Amino acid sequence: MRLDTLKLQLGSKTIGEYLVTIPFSGAFHADSYRDRTSPQSLDINYYFPHNAPLVLTYHLSSVDIRYSYRGSQVKAGQQYYVLNFSVSNPNGVKVSPGYGYDYVRFIYNGGSPHPPIDNTLPYGFNAGVKGVNGRVAFVGPAGLRSITIDFLVQYGSGGSEYTVSI
Structure with missing residues (x-):
């Protein structure tokens, strides 16, 4: 498995939390959650x-x-x-x-x-x-x-x- 294809996802749809997806490589646009x-x-x-x-x-x-x-x-x-x-x-x-x-x-x-x-x-x-x-x-x-x-x-x-x- 290549690390540059993985993403970290925080939050849970099950309990109604907002999902934030952070790529391990490439751009992450944190401003969209600010x-x-x-x-x-x-x-x-x-x-x-x-x-x-x-x-x-x-x-x-x-x-x-x-x-x-x-x-x-x-x-x-x-x-x-x-x-x-x-x-x-x-x-x-x-x-x-x-x-x-x-x-x-x-x-x-x-x-x-x-x-x-x-x-x-x-x-x-x-x-x-x-x-x-x-x-x-x-x-x-x-x-x-x-x-x-x-x-x-x-x-x-x-x-x-x-x-x-x-």
Whole structure:
């Protein structure tokens, strides 16, 4: 057996792990398994409640595309998509839309909205606060080139969708 024909495979399909194949000779493209960050510059005005004059401004600064998140490896064929926001409340009163679990959704390939797996956005935003950072994390198919973020209308139906290239 020739060593240059062998490949080392790490991971197990049986338990849903991502498979990584490393050739003993020739090129190995480790970059294809590396986490990456897609810079963004999207401002979202979120009215809460939907028909009220109160607005929060969510600035999407980046989307992290990862194979692991908070110590957990993603299942084979999937990746974590972590949306990094900075939120400002220009109102003279505290606005409490709830946690990101309540109103931020992830849409891919034209499908239905998916809830987050993790959120660090606070429940409420104090009057006049600027630049409150937080993230909302989702799982989706590996290799997406664009995603849609859906901010749901609370106490009603529907939402506002925003598509970004990643």
